[in-house]
Amino acid sequence: MARSDLLVSLVQASASGDSKELATTVEAIIAEERAKQHNVLADRLLRALRSHSMVRRTGYLAAEAGARARDYMLETVPQKRLEDLVLPELCEYACRQLIEEQQRASLLRSHSLEPRHRVLLVGPPGNGKTSLAEALAEALAVQFFVVRYDAVIGSFLGETASRLRRVFEYARTTPCVLFFDEFDAVGKERGDLNETGEIKRVVTSLLMQVDALPSYTVVVAASNHAELLDRAVWRRFQIRLVLPAPTQTQIEQYMKAFGEKMNEPMGIKPETIAKSLGKISYAEAEEFCNGIRRRLALSLGEGCLKSIVSEQLQLWKARAYQSDAI
Incomplete structure (x- = not known):
């Protein structure tokens, strides 16, 4: 059974005639059912979605938006395994808890709980933050997307926030690990007087998008400079891990x-x-x-x-x- 919030969104989109929201919600339900190996139901939903008159009219636009979003990310096949990494004991324990919660999400939802899906990794460079994000994707058997800042960050007003929004909208459609390396590039402290108003708008939009992500989309952010992160960033992440230099x-x-x-x-x-x-x-x-x-x-x-x-x-x-x- 799809999550209650997705069902509510589905009814609201259908009642209001919002075809874009309807398509996005159904795609999210399909992704969730496929993650549960309910492929017959997922295929039936997909056929119903394609036959819907309102969705057919916006199908090309949705596909085009998805293609643009993929221009801002690198998709890689996860190769690293959690067993191959040398991690602090508590760090490994927290990661295995996250994996178990994601794999047994249905049980948690039967108790009106959601699995944790937001992870912040901090520590000096070269000590496994990217490898750990990749290992989580491998353990969960989901796609691994790395956000490309060279493509996301634009020079025009509102351009960066708009591109980030497309990235998050695409990540909502499929179970995946969405990885932000050097997260301080887009999550800087808004109280910094040396920063422009544009970066403050980007951070505000970013935090709202992170909050809106469904729990089957695992977002992992990594930073070598934790002191530069906005204070509100820390609250958004349910799991915060330090990866120190190895002994x-x-x-x-x-x-x-x-x-x-x-x-x-x-x-x-x-x-x-x-x-x-x-x-x-x-x-x-x-x-x-x-x-x-x-x-x-x-x-x-x-x-x-x-x-x-x-x-x-x-x-x-x-x-x-x-x-x-x-």
Whole structure:
């Protein structure tokens, strides 16, 4: 059964003759039914929607609006898995709670509750915010959309807010994870006297759109500069997680997991590698491991993994030394 608010919106749109709202509401119901694997019902609703005279007249406009909205997002196939990430214990627990709530949304709705679907990730760059958003999409088996600021942010009055509205309208039509990286670019503090009135209007519109999202659309926002976010932004997000820079122990765990995936022993202990790498981010740890994979692939099976790891460590130390010198 579709959610009560969608049914109310459906009746109101039909009574008022608002064909655009009617189509949007039915599309949201179809998306929700497909998420529940009720594909027969979803197909029947889709056929009914296409046969509706009012909707047929606006079908081209709706398709055109959807196409424009997709110009402002990148759709990627989620590859990261939650099991592949090294996360703080409480952070992982909160994510698994979110996944369970989304997967068992029907049970929650039978108790007049909705699953949480708004997540804010903060922390220094390169420590897994984007990877975590992608892993949530993979775990939920939904589409992963990344908002493109280069396409969304415009120079004319009201242009940015209008484009963001199209993004949210499209995200409402399908279960997905909608990811805002560098969220402070559009969610800045409105009390900043150095900002123009336009960014304040954008933030106000953004917050209203976030509030209006249905619970089957999971919105994840990430920021390296939490201090720049508007105070009202924090209240909108039900789950707020800090992803700090990894400790040496966590890098050891990362290297241990990497070594277990290789076909031969690395020959160097994970703790030795972690100590040699020094204080790095997860992104840098991943790049180090990818460097080993590249050399191993190019050796055509003749390379010794221990020698390659040792060689890459030497190169890494030289890189760190040069960086310090600069």
